[in-house]
Amino acid sequence: MNLGVKIGKLQLKYPIVTASGTFGFGEELSSLVDFSSLGALVTKTITLKSRRGNPPPRIREVECGVLNSIGLDNPGVEGFLKNKLPKIKKLGVPFIVSVGGYSPSEYVEVVKVLDRVKGIKAIEINLSCPNLRQKKMFSQSARLTFKITDSLRRITKKTLIVKLTGEVEDIRKIAKSAEYGGADALSLVNTFFAMGVDVDTKKPFLGRVYGGYSGKGIKPLSLYRVWECAKVVKIPIIGGGGIDNYRDAIEFFLVGAKVISLGTINLVNPNAAKSILNGIIKYMQKNKIKDINELVGGLVV
């Protein structure tokens, strides 16, 4: 049975990655997690300078998912290279460095630095963080999505994955812009803008008032967006949003994701990839599927 997939130049043993921000830099989990079930881990988004993030409370469970407003709290690219990278390398699992920015030029500056670092093979460009000061996200604009992707493509040959928001009028246009810009793969979706209110105190759940919604409640929304994009791009899609069991994962493969990403479930069970991988294997055996790539886009309509 083949479960291996290729994303740009990155060969993954299994079609599962962790979603940025829900697995730290991996190393924090080394005593708890069996990394061997992961295709790759995606790091917390890093920016040029270290950032302190948003005021607390930053995370809160709601009916069908989780609200968060972490706000790119991260050690910055220098802190990452100095304190995190050496430890990630020791884990023996492929990794993808997630990069964020407040301006197109910030992405360029960070990627320039990362491009010079040998051990880094793949970069995920987070064009969809909803917790930045300007509420608009870069991936809400086809023009900016193209512009940023293109400018990064010019400065690096490393595998470039572009992470999109699902909150757009027509995600197909954005997906194509990233593809034209030279992305090796797409990652979707990020969280959806959301909020909650404590009626007793009349205060918002999050210190920042609003934040991103993830988990089960967004699964149908993410699935639809992956399906939309898969129809119009040739590059592979890393699909996720609300996956917490193997059947969810299969749904994403069927609508066209080549790799699935696990986010919120990692916060509850950092070993979730293992049981989901086992479920996928059993499903493939039962359905006599020899190669995961046969499953991708296999939706019967």
Add this chain to the structure above:
Amino acid sequence: MKLLRVNVKKIEKVAKDIYRLNFTFPYIAKRSLPGHFLHVRIIHTILRRPFSINKVEGNDVFILFKVRGKGTHILSGYKKGSSLDILGPLGRPFTIERNTFPILVAGGMGIAPLLYLAQKLNRFRKKGYTGWLFFGVKKKNELILRSEFVKLGFRIFVATQDGSVGFKGMVTELLERKLKSSQIQALPRIYACGPKDMIYNLGEILKKYPSVEGEASWEQFMGCGLGICLGCVIATKRGYKRVCTEGPVFNIKDVF
């Protein structure tokens, strides 16, 4: 720290809306220190819920919890034999300074981690009291576990908001009066857990006693419990700190 499955050995109602649950697990019993917490996955909820270790007896580990919302409501319905998915022990524990006089300050459910601390402190008791416990509650039915503290050698001072038992008013006010009027042999050291206002007031008191150190266990809405999601931060003098890994126990002077 481990991910494990245990079965509820016993769950009992301690007072209105307050329950105590225990299970047997030698690893947690041996490894955990006062101030550590367990991150518990409760059915029909998404994120885990943190609970301090309340007491350890042999290989039995106890948590004490109050029904506050969905998760604790469901947990209160668990029965003997129910399966529990636990991550722990987690967090930075209290630092026990042997040659100081322990003063425990609890506000409401803040009593939970302090009993385990009292158990450990009792081992160092020479003569006289192990320490003092200042216990502030809204209503007198929340005055739980007092006999257990007495057994561990603690002298208890009670404050209730309505004055139905003990001092009428804030527990920190009572503490300040006692500090002024009493002679304490050794240097006092404060260990606290309770609402933010209470810890803030303790911070104000500590400013008047610069040689006295105080630690408190903080609460915040929490995600992973492992330091990776950066969800449970509180604002400290040195920036945001994660309750799950840099806390839950912080030096009060580092925060207020």
